Amino acid sequence: METVSIILFLLLAVVVSGAFARMLPFGVPVPLVQILLGAVIGLSTSHRVVLDPELFLFLFLPPLLFLDGWRIPKDELFKDLSTVVELALGLVLLTVIGMGLLINWMIPAMPLAVAFALAAVVSPTDPIAVSAIAARVPIPKRMMHILEGESLLNDASGLVCLRFAVAAALTGSFSAGEAALTFLWVAGGGLAIGVLVTLAVSGAKTWVTRRWGEDTGSQILVSLLIPFGSYLLAEHFHASGILAAVAAGVTMTFAEISRQAMAVTRMRRNSVWDTLQFTLNGVIFVLLGEQLPGIVAGAKETVLLTGHHSPWWLGIYVVAIVAGLAALRFAWVWTSLRLTILRKREGTAEMQSPNWRLVAATSFAGVRGAITLAGVLTLPLALRDGTPFPARDLAIFLAAGVIIVSLVLASVGLPILLKDLKLPPEPSRQAEEDSARVATAEAAIRAVERHQHEQGEAHDDPGLYAAAGGRVMDFYQERIDGLSDGGADELRLQERLASELRLVGIQAERAQLLELARARAIGSEIARKLTRELDLAEARHRG
Known part of the structure; x- marks a missing residue:
């Protein structure tokens, strides 16, 4: 019963976090509010949520990464694929190596393998936290697409690096050649399994639907099970379950093109996945806040691992890690943008220097969030001989500090940098849309x-x-x-004005329908049916 009560409190904190964020001035991002509410829960109860690392990883990451892969715009991803790969793979590897050595140098008591593991979990970025921060200052579309693609791939690459670092910490040895071969299987096998599972499930689902009809609830449930099935199957064959979930999500887009579901199924499925995404991301940040009192309470013991006595050293280490991450990202983004994004037309030898605000905004957008917390909590509790995993509490404290500091810095700096920021003009897709219409x-x-x-x-x-x-x-x-x-422009203007007038009419219909229902002039079933029709019409014209 106590566990159920804590879960309900966590969900309640997720529910009210959005309202609190809107009430607070200066556009405080929702993740920070969720962390604060989680800390309140942690301080107000003597019961603590004990997180099983493997269970935590299995419950939270597969559906989130699957959905990211499913919904990311594929054309935009492929257009800037070179930039995305440079950020998601090159920058991750540089971060793991550079920050791992820096952390080990700053904190000699933390073994090198554990330092690399910590560097691996702080390498992935979180675009959801960035979107929450920049809600009042919209991020340019192309930048957001790059950040989404980077996050999708660096989640997988960072967690794969974490896997190798943890294995090295458990075994006490590391072979570069063996790691390279293992990486090929872990990555390739995970990608292949994710693709095959999605295609097989989609094909079977279509076969059943054509013969016996489509059941909306079953279709939604199948979509929820695909990421977990892909993850479990990949892990069974010692491949990357994370990459399998990502590949399954990307494949889902193409599987849906050839195997269309009913409109009502797609609408309800989207609603279910939106709710699941909001809940899982919110619970992760609330859990971070709930764990903070225990983490801070153990700060005195944790700081002794570093050879110091003052807890302020932990804050210094967090700031140093954030500064190191920012410096690496700024340098890498500057080089990447100079080589791939802001290049002038072909045949021109001259290169345009990247706008420093663009580089700084892209660097500030490297906020750490749910994936970092999920990754660090998956560190084993003990080594194979039963002794406690070295510096685990210290790694969790530093990762949590990096998440909070990066969120605060980005919430202050990102809106300022994004204000009136001009990116190179993007080619219009309007002609393509008109042709399709x-x-x-x-x-x-x-x-x-x-x-x-x-x-x-x-x-x-x-x-x-x-x-x-x-x-x-x-x-x-x-x-x-x-x-x-x-007359395309005039037609679009007419449609926009017609939608505006239609919304006025819908609001009048809704008010009159409410009066009829209150006066018992119509039954509840008729009121429900007409309300749903008005909801669908309003969603269409607002979309």
Whole structure:
């Protein structure tokens, strides 16, 4: 019962964190509010959440990474793939090596393997925390796509590096050649298993649907099970379950293109996944706050591991690690942007120097968050001989400090750097969108014409079906004429104004429906049905 009560308190903290964040001035990011609420829970109860590292990793990371891979814009990812790979792989490796050596030099009591493990868990970035920070100052789309792609890949690369570092700490030995071969299997096997599981499940699901129909609840549940199945199967074959979850999410996009689900299934599934993502990310930050009182209470014992007596040394180490991460990221981003993003047109030898605000904003956006906390909590509790894992509490304290300090610094600096920041102009995709709208409208007209003729002949009433079909085809023909005759801008303006007026009408409908329901002029079932129709219409016009 106590465990259930704590879980409910954690979920309640996630629920109220968004409201508290909106109430507080200066745009305090939601993750910081969640950490604060978690700390309040930790201080107000004598019961502590004891986290099993493997269970924590299994419950939180697969669905989050799967969803990131599923929803990330693939075209934008491939367009800046070289930059993303440089940040997600090159920068991670540089961070693990550079920060591992720095941490070991600063804290000789922390073994080198553990220092590399700590460096590995602080290398991944968290775009969700960045989005929360920059809510009032929107991040330029291209920068956000790069950050999303970087986070998707560096989550996997950082956690794979963590796996090798922990193995070295447990065995006391490390072989570069053996590690390279193991990495190939861990990475390649994980990617292949994630792809195969998604394709197999999607194919089986489609086969069942075509023969016996589609059940929305089952479809949603299957999508929830895919990341866990991919993770477990990959781990069973000693491959990377994290990469398997990422690959499964990316593959899900392409599997969905050829195997379409019903509209109601997609809508409900998106709602379920949005709720799951919000809950899991929120619970992770609340758990960080809940663990903080215990971590701080043990600071005196933890600092003794460093050879000092004052707890302030722990703060100094956190600041030094954050500064080292920022310096490495700034240097790497400067080089990466100079080589790949801000290059002038082909055939021009001159290179444009990156705007320092762009480099600084991209560097500040390297906020550590849920993945860092999840990774550090997966450090084993003991070595193979049963002795406690060396400096585990110290690593958790430093990782938690890095998360909090990076969030605070980014919440202050990122909005300032992003204000009025100009990026190189991006090519418009409007023509591509207009062409797709015309093509789909033409296909709709052909289908309506064919259907009205078939139904009119079958029911001996062609005039009725011709009139109904004409109304529908006029709608599509207006779209084609507006987009094909150079009136695309005017048509879009008309549609925007029509949506605005439609929203006014929907609000009036909703108010009148509420009055009818309160007066018992209509039944609850009719009220529920009409409310749902109004909700769908409002979502369409607001989208």
